[in-house]
Amino acid sequence: MNGLIMDYPLTTTTILNYANSAFPDKKLISYLPDGSRHEYSYAQLYKRCCQLANGLRNKLGIEKGDMVGTFAWNHYQHVELYYGIPGIGAVCHTINIRLSAQQIEFIINHSEDKVIFVDATLVPLLEKIAPKLETVEKYVIINATKNFSTSLGNVLHYEDLIGEQLDTIDWPEINENDASSMCYTSGTTGMPKGVLYSHRSTYLHAMTILSPNAGNYNFSDKILLIVPQFHVMAWGFPYMCLLTGSDMVMPSLHLQPKAIINILESEQINKANGVPSIWRGVYEEMKKNPPKTKLALEEYLVGGSALSASLIENFEKDFGIKGVQAWGMTETSPLGTASRLQKKHEKLTRKEQLKIRAKQGFEFPGIEMRIIDENGNIAPRDGETMGELQVKGAWVIKSYFKTNSRDKFTDDGWFKTGDVSTIDVDGYMQITDRTKDLIKSGGEWISSVALESALMSHSKISEAAVIAIPDEKWSERPLATLVLTNESSTVSSEELKEYLSKDFAKYQIPDQYITIKQIPKTSVGKFDKKEIRRLYAEGKL
Amino acid sequence: MNGLIMDYPLTTTTILNYANSAFPDKKLISYLPDGSRHEYSYAQLYKRCCQLANGLRNKLGIEKGDMVGTFAWNHYQHVELYYGIPGIGAVCHTINIRLSAQQIEFIINHSEDKVIFVDATLVPLLEKIAPKLETVEKYVIINATKNFSTSLGNVLHYEDLIGEQLDTIDWPEINENDASSMCYTSGTTGMPKGVLYSHRSTYLHAMTILSPNAGNYNFSDKILLIVPQFHVMAWGFPYMCLLTGSDMVMPSLHLQPKAIINILESEQINKANGVPSIWRGVYEEMKKNPPKTKLALEEYLVGGSALSASLIENFEKDFGIKGVQAWGMTETSPLGTASRLQKKHEKLTRKEQLKIRAKQGFEFPGIEMRIIDENGNIAPRDGETMGELQVKGAWVIKSYFKTNSRDKFTDDGWFKTGDVSTIDVDGYMQITDRTKDLIKSGGEWISSVALESALMSHSKISEAAVIAIPDEKWSERPLATLVLTNESSTVSSEELKEYLSKDFAKYQIPDQYITIKQIPKTSVGKFDKKEIRRLYAEGKL
Incomplete structure (x- = not known):
């Protein structure tokens, strides 16, 4: 009826x-x-x-x-x-x-x-x-x-x-x-x-x-x-x-950062969106040349790549502007999740809160998500078990235009995102890697995204991209490429290993750190790890 | 495609x-x-x-x-x-x-x-x-x-x-x-x-x-x-x-008001919904017995009947709790509009703001509304021209269950609400009456709802319902029935006429004011004007 x-x-x-x-x-x-x-x-x-x-x-x-x-x-x-x-x-x-x-x-x-x-x-x-x-x-x-x-x-x-x-x-x-x-x-x-x-x-x-x-x-x-x-x-x-x-x-x-700040200022903008590299640029420009009057900007929504906890923290501390992490893909229209704190998170420490806000967040109504582990099972929502993120919903594709390929779809109708993720007990999803960027060292998975995020929270480092390089003994090892905040400064491998050892197990910490002028990016502003791997393979890093 | x-x-x-x-x-x-x-x-x-x-x-x-x-x-x-x-x-x-x-x-x-x-x-x-x-x-x-x-x-x-x-x-x-x-x-x-x-x-x-x-x-x-x-x-x-x-x-x-206040208090409720008579009761109870600690309640959403500007004002002034007027009908699932102030309203006086907040508000996406005047034309959005409110949308009925009657639907697919309304230039709709309750006196329409709202903002009056009574000279005249805030007090017709003359033309002001114990209500808590008219006709008012 x-x-x-x-x-x-x-x-x-x-x-x-x-x-x-x-x-x-x-x-x-x-x-x-x-x-x-x-x-x-x-x-x-x-x-x-x-x-x-x-x-x-x-x-x-x-x-x-x-x-x-x-x-x-x-x-x-x-x-x-x-x-x-x-x-x-x-x-x-x-x-x-x-x-x-x-x-x-x-x-x-x-x-x-x-x-x-x-x-x-x-x-x-x-x-x-x-x-x-x-x-x-x-x-x-x-x-x-x-x-x-x-x-x-x-x-x-x-x-x-x-x-x-x-x-x-x-x-x-x-x-x-x-x-x-x-x-x-x-x-x-x-x-x-x-x-x-x-x-x-x-x-x-x-x-x-x-x-x-x-x-x-x-x-x-x-x-x-x-x-x-x-x-x-x-x-x-x-x-x-x-x-x-x-x-x-x-x-x-x-x-460009200056142009964006000009518009934010003259139009009294209170909300905005953009990828992390834009907001990193705006933040660094504002640090160099602080706006004369406080911006009306209250909040910026970020997607495309992960917003680091340090950028969230610094933008808020220095300028009172809040970053909200969201996640999506071309195939998901794009937005599927966002990470906002709930009432129950009020009692957490600032650092614990930032950790949650740096996650990709929980699904919107109209979107479903699950993690499929190495064995093809649905992973528990424990914030630890990694696997491929799969989604379905009212704005997720069911096939690509003019192709019959079903590579990216499961038999039971889910879209395979190619992102490696966890979901915690509160439903907050976190992307730990792209499936193709994941590092497997000595039989253990290492998240390049987690390493990048930690490195980018180091005061001397502006950007960091971590790739897997072949290793005879461990099969793969992580290698970090870095852009320094101040071009004339230096940072030692020892200093960085020590810095990372607070949050990472020893086997997870990269052995090599290479400082470069800028990290190659894709057309949508993401780290182009294919290109970094190519440069490395050709000895051009 | x-x-x-x-x-x-x-x-x-x-x-x-x-x-x-x-x-x-x-x-x-x-x-x-x-x-x-x-x-x-x-x-x-x-x-x-x-x-x-x-x-x-x-x-x-x-x-x-x-x-x-x-x-x-x-x-x-x-x-x-x-x-x-x-x-x-x-x-x-x-x-x-x-x-x-x-x-x-x-x-x-x-x-x-x-x-x-x-x-x-x-x-x-x-x-x-x-x-x-x-x-x-x-x-x-x-x-x-x-x-x-x-x-x-x-x-x-x-x-x-x-x-x-x-x-x-x-x-x-x-x-x-x-x-x-x-x-x-x-x-x-x-x-x-x-x-x-x-x-x-x-x-x-x-x-x-x-x-x-x-x-x-x-x-x-x-x-x-x-x-x-x-x-x-x-x-x-x-x-x-x-x-x-x-x-x-x-x-x-x-x-009952006391029971509601208990729940609001013990559960630390911050939002709630309900018809105006509920919130009037809660307000009056809170005035008599102010809660020991400030309620967590920030906002209540009201529909079913019009929330008077005075109740909005008093609740906010006395307890810091905000009333939001909404509108809907069983036939519209029910909610179709709500009245919230926009940035441009910030510069208005408090009284002007209250006037807008007491309106039914503007339509939600998914809902369309229009006013059809006496001649069957779409009325301008001037806040003055009255006519029947018609709606359509994604949660509006297209016919009643097991009936072929098209009485309530226009040929071009709109639902006839039976509400007489205006829409102002900013899109805020205001119900001035039910079509069947409208008063036509000397060829001019009088809004019973506007009179009721004004009367209920008088400190001595708790509730007011205005009906049309037959009149030889003017065809119809308004008559007001009143419930007093304090049963032992009195209020004179002259005092009320004087009070209303600030906002109403002389012909719009009721000649008669009858104090009663309580106003008859329908099963959903609205004024039962059919019943009031019956009581009046039978000389029982």
């Missing part, structure tokens, strides 16, 4: 309509690539999304199910694309501008993008590969300056596309299970793989991450979206902000 | 599984009818729900789609029923114990309940009508004392039903659009009508009301559920608390 409740599809248009009705005067503020500041209201956003949707149909012939690519920074036009494209049933495919030319070429051909919306500053990246793109019929240029010119053929300017279009539309009915957007993984192993989100998954993810146990956002917040819109839909924030009525601030390419 | 996301149905079992995994040690505390305190964890709740589900199948033969009635106070067994019954695909039909015997008889026969779970203390109410119940095969008694006896035939005790059952179960797959629960309206006009909720609507409602713009609940909260489980699923709180990991405290029949 069916319930007698209205059919009310959960779509991106549901979100857009809601903001237009409930929060017409909330603001979308953009710092554009040319440095200018742009501001309009959600009511205006709504109108321009209608114009864009009409333009997509009337001038570009985009139809339901078509793929439309974006190659752009965070700004209002990109937000318009997040709603305008799925609003007419097409798929908003955000292309990661930081991938290699070869990967970008692969992605665009594989997804069969019909049109690509591209920021003028990013056009040079596309010009190189344009001749090899098989399906792209048109490029729409965003934020072009007056003397803009390009070798791309078939070019249209964004404002010319939407300018003459009606600012109302009769949005088509959309099945909530239809695809709304797509994002490719960064492909650290092999070619990137496409993850196709649905309207429903987008809505449910956004509705869940705003909740108090997760991001905790409301209509009085002003949020800086540092996570790029080309990284897993900016973690769903452009959808979430319209559900909460939060003001949304977009930095486009102004992502 | 479908998104490639897992099929993950939003069901009550999804919620139960989540709490068991994420919050196994959170507490469900019950003050049972006999006065004893009972406590267990969500892990134990989970196990007992499994036992109940097994018992329903094995001992009572309940199958998918069967109707199972509950006739009970708020306590852990009733929460178990909220999950155990829908968990096996049956429908949890909560029967309002405060309706008349005739209405209860009608409801049970109309819904075709197969089994009824009944609190021992409420058995006498059912004994009277049992011979007329056509479909009930069995009564399961909850919280029976040792010497319990009844004339009901075919009786089983709750613990005997679940006692020997397994505490694990392979929950059946359920379509999220299947019915999970049912509630009848209170039927102030005609017989009660059945509202059949789905698993999906239950999940989405619960997930939305916990958000910061709405109820704002998290895993550190301890919430007292004063709203009875037989009133619109206790506003969804028994589902919501398992999503947030909040501790849930159930008062059963201990609903």
